Amino acid sequence: MSKIDFMPSELDQSQQTAIAALSAPRPAPPRYRRTPLTWLQSGGLSRLAFLIPLIAIFGAFSWYPIVKLVITSLQQTNFAAPAKWVGLHNFSLVIHDPLFPIAVRNTAEFAGLALIFGYPIPLVVALLVSELRRRRGLYAALVYLPVVIPPVVAVLLWYTFYNAGPTGVFNTILHWLGIGPQPWIQSQSQAMPSLVLESTWANAGGTVIIYLAALTGVNSELYEAASVDGAGIWKKIWHVTLPQLRTVLLVTMILQIIGTAQVFLEPYLFTQGGPNNATITVLLLIYNYAFGNSLGPQYGEAAALSVMLVAFLALFSLIYLRATRSWSSE
Amino acid sequence: MQSKIRARASMRLGAAIAAVSLAAVATGAVASSASASAPTVKITVASLLPGSTKAATAAFNAQIKLFEKQNPGIQVTASTYQWLPATFAAKLAAGTLPTMFTVPFTDGRSLGDANELYNLTSLAQSLPYFNKFNPAVIAEGTDAKGQVVAIPEASYAQALSYNRQLFTEAGLNPNDPPTTWAQLESDAKQISEKTGMAGYTQMGASDNTAGWILTTVTDALGGRMETGIGAKAKATFSNPAAVQALNILNTMRWTDDSMGSNMGLSWGTSNQAFAAGQVGMFISGSDVYTSMVQTDNINPAIYGLAPIPLAKNKNAGVLGGGTLTAVSAKATPAQAAAAVKWIDFYYLQKYVNRKDAIAWAKTEVASKQPVGTPEVPIFNAKQEALYNSWIKPYINVPLKQMAPFTKAIFNEQIIPEPEAATQAIYGDLDSTVQSVLTSQGSNPSALLAAANSTGQASIKSGT
Numbered sequence: 001m002s003k004i005d006f007m008p009s010e011l012d013q014s015q016q017t018a019i020a021a022l023s024a025p026r027p028a029p030p031r032y033r034r035t036p037l038t039w040l041q042s043g044g045l046s047r048l049a050f051l052i053p054l055i056a057i058f059g060a061f062s063w064y065p066i067v068k069l070v071i072t073s074l075q076q077t078n079f080a081a082p083a084k085w086v087g088l089h090n091f092s093l094v095i096h097d098p099l100f101p102i103a104v105r106n107t108a109e110f111a112g113l114a115l116i117f118g119y120p121i122p123l124v125v126a127l128l129v130s131e132l133r134r135r136r137g138l139y140a141a142l143v144y145l146p147v148v149i150p151p152v153v154a155v156l157l158w159y160t161f162y163n164a165g166p167t168g169v170f171n172t173i174l175h176w177l178g179i180g181p182q183p184w185i186q187s188q189s190q191a192m193p194s195l196v197l198e199s200t201w202a203n204a205g206g207t208v209i210i211y212l213a214a215l216t217g218v219n220s221e222l223y224e225a226a227s228v229d230g231a232g233i234w235k236k237i238w239h240v241t242l243p244q245l246r247t248v249l250l251v252t253m254i255l256q257i258i259g260t261a262q263v264f265l266e267p268y269l270f271t272q273g274g275p276n277n278a279t280i281t282v283l284l285l286i287y288n289y290a291f292g293n294s295l296g297p298q299y300g301e302a303a304a305l306s307v308m309l310v311a312f313l314a315l316f317s318l319i320y321l322r323a324t325r326s327w328s329s330e
Numbered sequence: 331m332q333s334k335i336r337a338r339a340s341m342r343l344g345a346a347i348a349a350v351s352l353a354a355v356a357t358g359a360v361a362s363s364a365s366a367s368a369p370t371v372k373i374t375v376a377s378l379l380p381g382s383t384k385a386a387t388a389a390f391n392a393q394i395k396l397f398e399k400q401n402p403g404i405q406v407t408a409s410t411y412q413w414l415p416a417t418f419a420a421k422l423a424a425g426t427l428p429t430m431f432t433v434p435f436t437d438g439r440s441l442g443d444a445n446e447l448y449n450l451t452s453l454a455q456s457l458p459y460f461n462k463f464n465p466a467v468i469a470e471g472t473d474a475k476g477q478v479v480a481i482p483e484a485s486y487a488q489a490l491s492y493n494r495q496l497f498t499e500a501g502l503n504p505n506d507p508p509t510t511w512a513q514l515e516s517d518a519k520q521i522s523e524k525t526g527m528a529g530y531t532q533m534g535a536s537d538n539t540a541g542w543i544l545t546t547v548t549d550a551l552g553g554r555m556e557t558g559i560g561a562k563a564k565a566t567f568s569n570p571a572a573v574q575a576l577n578i579l580n581t582m583r584w585t586d587d588s589m590g591s592n593m594g595l596s597w598g599t600s601n602q603a604f605a606a607g608q609v610g611m612f613i614s615g616s617d618v619y620t621s622m623v624q625t626d627n628i629n630p631a632i633y634g635l636a637p638i639p640l641a642k643n644k645n646a647g648v649l650g651g652g653t654l655t656a657v658s659a660k661a662t663p664a665q666a667a668a669a670v671k672w673i674d675f676y677y678l679q680k681y682v683n684r685k686d687a688i689a690w691a692k693t694e695v696a697s698k699q700p701v702g703t704p705e706v707p708i709f710n711a712k713q714e715a716l717y718n719s720w721i722k723p724y725i726n727v728p729l730k731q732m733a734p735f736t737k738a739i740f741n742e743q744i745i746p747e748p749e750a751a752t753q754a755i756y757g758d759l760d761s762t763v764q765s766v767l768t769s770q771g772s773n774p775s776a777l778l779a780a781a782n783s784t785g786q787a788s789i790k791s792g793t
Contacts, residue, residue, distance in 0.1 A: 079424075080446050081444065098784065163591065163592075164592065186592075186768050275593070277761055291419045294415040294418040
């Protein structure tokens with residue numbers, strides 16, 4: 001039902017006339033033929049002038065590199081000698097590289113662990129902070145603080161935390177609890193969870209702020225109504241908060257999956273993909289193709305794997321958005 | 331409104347004055363450059379490692395001033411530089427390498443074959459002392475076409491650096507470093523138990539250094555990681571010496587627990603840990619002391635240098651290596667000529683000219699930089715003896731503490747680095763070393779067999 005389909009009787013005559021006038025069918029606007037002159041007269045030139053810098057910047061720094069990436073994926077080149085067209089050979093080399101399945105598995109492991117641990121934590125923290133009656137801003141700032149720390153500094157900081165010796169920060173804490181020292185990033189089994197832990201600490205703050213902002217949009221009357229109905233805190237969260245946040249939750253989830261599929265910083269700085277390739281990820285493999293060898297940079301393979309990653313993420317996002325469309329629009 | 335108009339008028343006046351001033355400056359610049367007798371050739375040269383001390387930087391800058399004084403037509407700009415596979419490949423592709431840079435012996439020939447280095451043949455051969463180069467060393471910078479694409483500046487043999495202070499604290503004789511691997515294991519254990527520091531560390535990072543040191547130990551035990559040259563080379567990782575090298579590592583790591591807690595050390599971090607007194611022994615180049623002075627402020631009193639223990643078989647030898655100077659393929663002929671002049675001045679004159687050797691040594695000593703760090707000769711024996719006699723009065727490194735190495739090295743067999751896909755071979759071995767260091771009960775034979783196929787693929791692809 002549109003807003004002007006009804007006409008409440010309490011409206012006065014002038015208001016009813018105005019609404020009737022608005023609802024009356026409008027005469028069709030006169031049709032003008034668009035000519036270069038009309039385009040000029042309607043301010044087309046100034047629109048173009050405003051657009052040109054935008055097109056130039058996006059063209060040079062976004063679209064051209066994308067096109068160049070696709071072209072490079074079909075070439076063998078070291079950017080010093082002339083490039084050679086090799087068709088899909090680079091894609092074949094990547095798929096047959098023994099490190100490729102390892103990198104995919106490791107990336108999936110990172111994304112999975114980040115989803116299990118890294119996804120709910122910011123939500124829980126946001127709910128806790130939003131429940132605080134005093135100094136909410138202070139706690140929100142404290143939660144956000146790790147995001148402000150430059151990533152390399154954060155990794156160096158955690159590098160000392162993960163010191164495998166008995167004097168390492170985490171190992172000292174474990175000692176107090178009666179647990180022996182752990183190898184952390186120097187263990188093939190513990191390295192990846194260690195990276196996820198640091199990554200969650202470093203990135204959770206941003207998501208917490210998004211959730212806190214979304215929580216302010218939840219109508220407080222819904223909580224009051226739930227209280228009247230006898231709902232406790234968990235029922236309020238389950239039946240009011242989470243449904244109200246569902247659109248934000250869906251967006252942060254897809255952003256997190258895309259972000260974790262491109263994880264590079266932590267494995268590069270902490271472990272360089274080691275020990276024994278336990279933390280080599282797809283992006284680190286791309287980097288190693290491009291820059292891992294001083295003699296024969298495999299730029300073609302790096303570009304091919306990049307194209308594969310982009311294609312996978314685009315497809316995944318499409319499926320995800322279609323699958324969750326009905327839920328987010330309820 | 332009037333104030334706005336006034337402001338606009340004043341802005342226009344300002345812009346006009348600025349334009350006139352710029353024009354005047356530009357005209358002056360043109361006139362000035364036109365009056366110069368000869369165009370200045372500008373080159374950038376690789377200087378010291380990033381993070382070098384102020385004293386080391388001052389010494390380098392003093393050398394540049396002296397060079398520019400002697401060569402008025404050349405302007406030299408120093409660029410901090412460290413050869414690393416990742417940054418080198420990126421800089422090469424982006425064209426941001428200095429005009430003159432250095433590469434390890436492993437890369438000279440291959441870069442030349444890929445036309446990525448300037449052909450220095452005529453410039454190098456015009457050096458009056460070209461025929462005095464050690465032929466084996468100059469071969470490292472000669473490509474498949476016989477062109478000289480890089481000029482050697484330093485050569486080293488792998489060696490065992492050890493901390494004399496930790497030896498003493500552990501009740502060991504600092505003048506009696508280990509000469510067998512069994513003794514090395516035992517000394518490492520004793521240092522670890524008595525001092526709480528790592529008795530022995532071995533590079534284990536994923537930047538080819540883990541494979542480099544494993545190759546060093548394998549050579550010392552009489553094995554080889556590769557045989558043959560070029561595309562016909564064969565990866566031979568699964569040799570008994572390599573298995574033994576990994577078993578020794580396995581024992582020190584898991585049975586003796588004498589390797590400390592950091593298994594991911596690289597070249598730089600090994601130096602840092604050693605200079606900080608946290609490491610009893612580690613393997614690196616015989617010239618590593620220079621970097622530890624320039625970058626890590628090592629206390630000379632703790633430093634000791636010994637040869638790597640060799641197995642008693644005829645194949646056992648010491649892995650060699652070195653540094654080549656090269657010029658960017660993008661340099662102009664004038665820049666290449668200027669760069670070779672710089673290479674001659676900064677790296678080589680001290681070896682062939684008494685006056686320059688003494689001047690260089692004096693400058694280094696005045697800046698508290700090391701003079702006399704043990705090297706493997708890049709020139710023939712006669713020239714090397716002359717050079718050593720020239721700088722003898724200025725030697726400021728603790729040469730007596732390096733005597734175990736200097737006395738032994740010239741009687742030992744120097745093994746060249748694997749010829750084909752050297753860095754890739756080292757990289758393929760990185761994860762093998764990491765497996766042993768991070769996973770108790772790993773099987774060295776199986777690890778080497780698995781890495782061998784990757785190594786063979788690296789040789790085939792030429793990278």
